[in-house]
Amino acid sequence: MRTLGVAAILAALTMPTLSADLTPSAIRALLEGQDATAVVRSLDESVWNGFLAHVEAGDRGWIDLVPLLAPGTDAGTSESLTISLSRALKSNPAGVLNVLAADHYSAADICGDNDIEVSLFEAVAFIDEALVKVAAVMDPALSEARNECLYALTDARISALI
Known part of the structure; x- marks a missing residue:
C-alpha cells in the first residue's frame, strides 16, 4: 500500500501540467495538433489568465501567439485578449504594432477605448503613456500601424475627456 502511494505521488510530480509548463512553444505544439477553437477551449481559466498576463506584460513570444489563438475565441475571451493586447502597448508597443501591421486587428480595436474597468483618470493616464510609447x-515597417494607433489613441483620449 505504501509503495503504491509513493508511486502515485512520484507520477503526479513528474507529470507536467499545462499551467506549469505554459510556454509559447507549448501553445504552438497544441496548435499543431488542433485548431485554435479546440486549444482555447482546452485552456482552463487560470491558464488563460496566465496567457493574458504574459501578453499584457509585453512578452513578445506570447504576443506573437495572439493572431494564432484569436480565431478560436468567443466573445468573452476575444474581449479579454483585445484588452490584454491593448495594455501591452505600454510594455511592448512594437510587438503590438507588429500584430496590427499584419492586419490581425484594427488600430481602433487595440488602441481605442476598450478598457471599461478603470476610472476616467486612469484611462487618460494610460492613453497618455501609450501615446508616448507608441510614438x-x-x-519603418511599423510606421503605418503606429500612425493608425496614434490616431486611435488620440481619438480615445478626446472621447474620454468629452
Missing part, C-alpha cells in the same frame, strides 16, 4: 516606435 517612440521608429521601425
